Amino acid sequence: MTLAEYFTDPILRAPSIGCMLMCMTAGVLGVVLFLQKKLLLSETVSHAAYPGALVGLIALALMGPEMEPYAFAAVLVGAFVFAWAGLKTVQFLENRFRIHADAALGFSLALFFGLGVLLTSWVQAVFPLWSNQAETLLFGQAATLTDGHLWVYGSLTAIVLTFVCLCFRPLQTLLFDRGSSAVERAVQLLLLLAIVVGIRSAGIILVAGMLIAPAVAARALARSLGPMFVWAAVFGGLSGFLGNVLTTHVRLPTGPAIVLVSTGFALLSLLVSPSRGVAFRFVRKYRFHLRCREENLLKELWKKGRMVRKGWVGFRLKQQGWVVRDGQWLHLTEDGKTKAAGIVRLHRLWELYLTEQLGVEAVRVHRSAEEMEHILTPELEERLTKVLANPEKDPHAQPIPPRRP
């Protein structure tokens, strides 16, 4: 199966395009929630939508089996009403009874989902024909999406993207400070819509995951709001598509597949993001650590003349042309001597600066200088030289090596 077939094949195209659009929308809205530190609101709202979706199904079931084609619409309306009620319950508990967001979210989640469980058992007992539909709601089923659903998904995506583009400034303000309530209400409305629509493809239980992971991935890569939206949309779209591919090949339920793919993206970008990634942070740390050890060895060689030392640090110094090996002994080269003298100069300058300018006793300055010698830049060295009037002796009466051009 080629890649293009996922977009052209009449059976495959609706699920794959639908999932992509849905996850893009969810990712973009997830960014807003992420920055407001309210990601778990999506969890509560999606669970609150469950009884609503069931109420919609039950209403249809009462009207008769010929109404089955309208199930999508009925589920949407019911789920939206209940998701809204869930959101209001959380806000009511928080504002009226001053319950912390954590407990308020948990409590309304349990209540609404409990109502959902109650209704499920009712549907199973009274309308057994519809109970399959009810179970689909829990875990999602993208494979049966049709072109008709695409119109709903497409228009929702269009609305959300237009909203984000048009209201970019107000959104920025909102994320700093909960001031502009009209925008906040609009965001909440779109969030409810996205979650309610997303239930069809990812299921009640995991629709929240569609919002969370792309936002996390985007935050790791972006430094400002605009790029973050773009990244979230890209990651959302990609994970929607790949999740759907997984579903068609391995027969996984759609919701879990999408969530696993997007979590993979999130972990990957948390690890390897150039600016905030953990991998690069560790690499930077390790390289600094290695440089410190190299410079310390150079310093020692400079003081002692020659040393017996095996291992990685010595090898690195040799590679850089600062030492030569003679039998088991390491010697400094001319370059190495200059380099080592520079480090010793920084060390002694800093010691002098601490005693003369900051009034620290001479016996206490060594440890600080041990660290600063690796950090001081040439500009700082120049300033220190100027402030200390080009000194020649450090506080321990040792000569300060002269500055090399």
Place this chain on the structure above:
Amino acid sequence: MNPYSGVGFFEFFGVLLQRLFSGSSLVSDEVQLAVLCCSAVACGLVGPFVVLKKMALFANALSHTTLLGVACAFLLVGTTGGLLLGALVSALLTAAITELLGRVFRLSADASIGLVFSALFALGIVVVTVWLRNAHLGVEAVLGHADALQRSDLTLAVTLLGFNSVFVLVFHRQLALVAFDENLARTLGFSAVVWRVALFFLTALTCITAFRSVGVLVVLALLIGPYLTARLFCQRLGQLLLWTPVLGITACLIAVAASRSLLSTTGVPLSTAGILSVVIGLQFAVAATLKTLSTRRKICDTKIG
């Protein structure tokens, strides 16, 4: 023959009282009631600390991710003890990864909880559907099987109840200290980390054990709901620790009786777990209305006076 078949809501309590003093062996309704009550008390003792420590959504995440552990244990071992162990391992894993994401990756608490629980839960569902080919386990994990409880569930629930009550009775001071003010705990010479981990273990154990019998969401409802209701009227932790279990037991009694009477009158077997969480919600609603009315009257009186 189940003596409860066909009884209404109020008759249920009559039959229950009669049978309580007759000393006959337990029937399914009574096993269900006993398991739910034990779970309610066990959750009610831990719930206040969970809410105070703002661990409610963490408990939610924990009960979701348990599915992964249970499914893996089912694949590997297949016994009840193994399942519990698997659940405990997955709870530890959840906590560890959440902590790791917060510390190493510098994610905020909500993002790390959300990421971990959705990923692990998704993995759990994948294991369940692909390897076990048993979608029912997934549904049952979420919804619980509160309507098909057995004696073994009762043993488990009683064990949990015993453990929780002893632990909370002995260590409630330390738990309260850590829940309210970790810094104070540290200055008074308690290791905040040890007690935080203890509280976490207690929560995990409660979630896991209760989850086996009553499902994810009833655990959450029992942990948070009765406490929030009790808090409307009590100010002190001691009182709260008394009233939260009492409210929980009341909710269980009402829920089981309602479930039975609905079955008698309409013939529809409704999920007792669902009814229970609705009852807990109604309890809060009634208490909140009463509280609002009484404060309003007080305000009116002071204005007139």
